[in-house]
Amino acid sequence: MKKEPYINHIPTDIEEFQKFINETDDAQKPIDKYGYSVIPKDKHGNYDYSATEKRRDVKDRPTYERWEWTDAESKEWSRFREEYNIAYAEYISENKDTKDGKGKDILEKIIKECIAYDNQNGLIQRVSSSVNTTQLKSEMFIIKPDVLEYKHPFYTISLKHQ
Numbered sequence: 616m617k618k619e620p621y622i623n624h625i626p627t628d629i630e631e632f633q634k635f636i637n638e639t640d641d642a643q644k645p646i647d648k649y650g651y652s653v654i655p656k657d658k659h660g661n662y663d664y665s666a667t668e669k670r671r672d673v674k675d676r677p678t679y680e681r682w683e684w685t686d687a688e689s690k691e692w693s694r695f696r697e698e699y700n701i702a703y704a705e706y707i708s709e710n711k712d713t714k715d716g717k718g719k720d721i722l723e724k725i726i727k728e729c730i731a732y733d734n735q736n737g738l739i740q741r742v743s744s745s746v747n748t749t750q751l752k753s754e755m756f757i758i759k760p761d762v763l764e765y766k767h768p769f770y771t772i773s774l775k776h777q
Contacts, residue, residue, distance in 0.1 A: 624757035625730050625739070629719065632726050633703050638755050640696040643679040643689055650674030651681055651747040662746060664768045681747040688738060695729045 626632045654662045655669040663669075673680065679689045702725060706718030733739050742748050743758045 625726075625733060626757070627723075627726055627730075629703070629706075629722050629726075632722075632729075633699065635757065636692075636696045636699055636729070640693050642752055642755055643677070643682075643684065643692060645678055647674065647676055647678045647681060650676075654746060662766065682738070682741045682745045684738060684741065688736060691732060692738065695725060695732070699725045699729075 626635050650673055653671040653673060654664060655666045657663040657666075677689065679692075684692075699722065702718065702721045706722055709716075709718055739756055739758065742752065742756050748758075
């Protein structure tokens with residue numbers, strides 16, 4: 616997998632991560648009723664838009680397949696959500712006023728595990744680099760490119776994020 620430059624913004628704040636993991640897990644699971652086209656790549660790894668006969672249309676498959684996630688990776692992302700939501704509910708009920716202690720440590724551990732899993736497997740990287748990622752999904756996964764590239768069959772425009 617070619618590494619595209621992007622800035623990883625998985626939230627580390629407890630409340631922000633709770634919103635993030637729920638939204639992104641909801642986004643990756645449903646069946647993609649609209650579908651998308653798999654565009655072949657040339658020998659240099661660039662998308663070959665002129666090879667129309669090699670395009671493959673995909674419809675009625677889980678959304679995570681748009682980003683080349685495996686079924687196991689999707690399940691692991693959902694496991695982070697389930698674990699986090701259980702721990703978060705306990706944390707809220709036990710720490711209504713203080714919001715610290717053992718529950719906070721458990722939540723922070725799950726956040727670190729999720730970030731480490733993403734760093735190891737490049738899930739958000741694949742969402743970021745997929746031509747099948749909508750603007751809404753990019754915002755949901757908090758993808759902010761370091762260098763934004765618009766690729767066209769005849770030219771590429773690069774903009775540096777500052």
